[in-house]
Amino acid sequence: MHPRDQTIFALSSGRPPSAIAIVRVSGSVAGEVLTSLAGKLPSPRQANRVTLRDAEGRAIDDAVVLWFPGPGSATGEDVAEFHVHGGRAVLAALLTAVSVIPNVRAAEPGEFTRRGFENGKLDLTEAEGLDDLIHADTDRQRRQALRQLQGLLGDRARDWRERIIEASALIEAGIDFSDEGDVPLELQAPALKAIRALHDEIARVLAAQGKAERLRDGLVVAIAGPPNVGKSTLINQLARRDVAIVSPHAGTTRDVIEVQLDLDGYPVTVIDTAGIRETDDPVEQEGVRRARARAEEADLVLWLSDDGDSGDAQSAGAAPVWIVRNKIDLATEDLSPAAGKAKAPESGSRVFAISAQRGDGLPDLIQALVEFAGAFFGASEGALVTRARQRELLRQTAGSLQRSMELLGEGEELAAEELRAASYALGRLLGRVDVEDVLGAIFQKFCIGK
Numbered sequence: 001m002h003p004r005d006q007t008i009f010a011l012s013s014g015r016p017p018s019a020i021a022i023v024r025v026s027g028s029v030a031g032e033v034l035t036s037l038a039g040k041l042p043s044p045r046q047a048n049r050v051t052l053r054d055a056e057g058r059a060i061d062d063a064v065v066l067w068f069p070g071p072g073s074a075t076g077e078d079v080a081e082f083h084v085h086g087g088r089a090v091l092a093a094l095l096t097a098v099s100v101i102p103n104v105r106a107a108e109p110g111e112f113t114r115r116g117f118e119n120g121k122l123d124l125t126e127a128e129g130l131d132d133l134i135h136a137d138t139d140r141q142r143r144q145a146l147r148q149l150q151g152l153l154g155d156r157a158r159d160w161r162e163r164i165i166e167a168s169a170l171i172e173a174g175i176d177f178s179d180e181g182d183v184p185l186e187l188q189a190p191a192l193k194a195i196r197a198l199h200d201e202i203a204r205v206l207a208a209q210g211k212a213e214r215l216r217d218g219l220v221v222a223i224a225g226p227p228n229v230g231k232s233t234l235i236n237q238l239a240r241r242d243v244a245i246v247s248p249h250a251g252t253t254r255d256v257i258e259v260q261l262d263l264d265g266y267p268v269t270v271i272d273t274a275g276i277r278e279t280d281d282p283v284e285q286e287g288v289r290r291a292r293a294r295a296e297e298a299d300l301v302l303w304l305s306d307d308g309d310s311g312d313a314q315s316a317g318a319a320p321v322w323i324v325r326n327k328i329d330l331a332t333e334d335l336s337p338a339a340g341k342a343k344a345p346e347s348g349s350r351v352f353a354i355s356a357q358r359g360d361g362l363p364d365l366i367q368a369l370v371e372f373a374g375a376f377f378g379a380s381e382g383a384l385v386t387r388a389r390q391r392e393l394l395r396q397t398a399g400s401l402q403r404s405m406e407l408l409g410e411g412e413e414l415a416a417e418e419l420r421a422a423s424y425a426l427g428r429l430l431g432r433v434d435v436e437d438v439l440g441a442i443f444q445k446f447c448i449g450k
């Protein structure tokens with residue numbers, strides 16, 4: 001039997017031990033699996049309490065089972081669900097009992113979703129949304145993923161595709177109408193109007209993006225500066241726990257330390273680095289090298305100092321650098337930026353005065369980070385495009401539509417060809433015309449059991 005036709009099973013819930021674990025089975029043998037373990041096939045879509053037994057009749061667990069006959073299931077195939085106690089031995093016994101049944105095998109990562117996709121239960125953008133939803137850490141990531149899962153982009157793409165086909169039909173009609181291949185102007189005009197409207201809509205979706213794709217990965221903020229200025233003290237404050245060692249000894253931090261923060265729903269990775277200075281210590285030199293490299297990749301650098309001097313603030317990257325004057329609790333003069341003591345930085349930069357130890361000025365700094373994140377991710381609240389793959393295909397679609405408008409006056413066949421290319425790109429967006437290896441690459445990144 002082809003692997004694609006085999007029945008698959010997997011643990012679909014989290015790592016054992018847990019209170020309850022869910023094992024899913026999907027495929028033509030799912031009903032047989034359920035009957036053999038539960039004794040009978042329960043009524044569809046209803047929770048049924050049963051004692052599961054192996055082939056020798058030995059009890060495995062007291063469980064709740066569910067039966068979803070295809071095609072009205074998540075995968076479109078027959079699906080059985082076993083809700084058991086989430087102990088390792090329980091799961092081992094259950095999975096063994098399932099796997100000995102002929103034509104049943106363990107699922108590959110993402111294989112349940114892939115079957116759902118292949119059976120038309122969801123399009124590729126929705127599958128991507130599902131994957132994002134499972135991996136969402138913050139509320140904004142969750143909302144964005146849910147929009148994707150609900151098919152907002154997919155629905156738009158299907159609508160665009162239909163309208164492209166209508167525009168093609170208008171052009172084809174014109175080609176049939178004219179004997180020498182020149183389509184009369186009055187037949188071109190409606191097609192041109194339709195294509196322009198489509199092109200502008202897609203261009204607007206592309207333009208309204210900000211960095212919505214980045215909402216999946218998060219914003220990277222590097223804390224950099226000379227040794228001993230309180231960089232590690234600051235990351236500990238932001239993380240609200242002791243992630244980095246703090247000491248009065250200059251050169252304490254050598255490795256790059258990262259924490260993931262949820263700042264008002266925005267995913268932010270904050271990085272603490274080694275104090276940047278000339279040193280003979282080879283270990284510290286390596287730390288400084290890593291610190292520089294990470295600061296270069298960051299989206300924002302917080303340049304910490306404790307003497308108000310921003311002169312040597314450095315970042316080789318394109319990221320903006322904010323000057324953060326630390327240890328204001330030690331200062332006798334007013335060092336707040338409003339007092340004008342700190343050097344005015346270049347544009348795009350800002351100046352803060354804090355005491356990382358006591359917490360002075362931290363609320364302002366955090367608020368500024370939230371605002372920066374909001375501007376960075378752009379109007380992601382309404383964003384439809386969440387992946388580079390989707391963006392690239394929409395760009396191709398818009399490009400083809402643009403060329404088809406340009407070609408319409410010259411040769412209708414060429415214009416029609418560009419419309420086919422546009423429709424093809426949208427088909428790939430939806431996963432309707434994609435090649436096997438692209439699908440494989442996407443679904444392999446899913447979890448097992450999904």
Ligand SMILES: Nc1nc2c(ncn2[C@@H]2O[C@H](COP(=O)(O)OP(=O)(O)OP(=O)(O)O)[C@@H](O)[C@H]2O)c(=O)[nH]1
Nearest residue numbers: 227228229230231232233247251252253275356357
């Ligand atoms: N008074 C005062 N001391 C601080 C403040 N922030 C940090 N310190 C102290 O400054 C010293 C250095 O702090 P760290 O956080 O280790 O500084 P760092 O920049 O990470 O140092 P390196 O990793 O060695 O580059 C420690 O003794 C901290 O307690 C502050 O706001 N006020």
Ligand SMILES: [K+]
Nearest residue numbers: 228247249252
């Ligand atoms: K230190």
Ligand SMILES: [Mg+2]
Nearest residue numbers: 231232252253
């Ligand atoms: Mg440190």
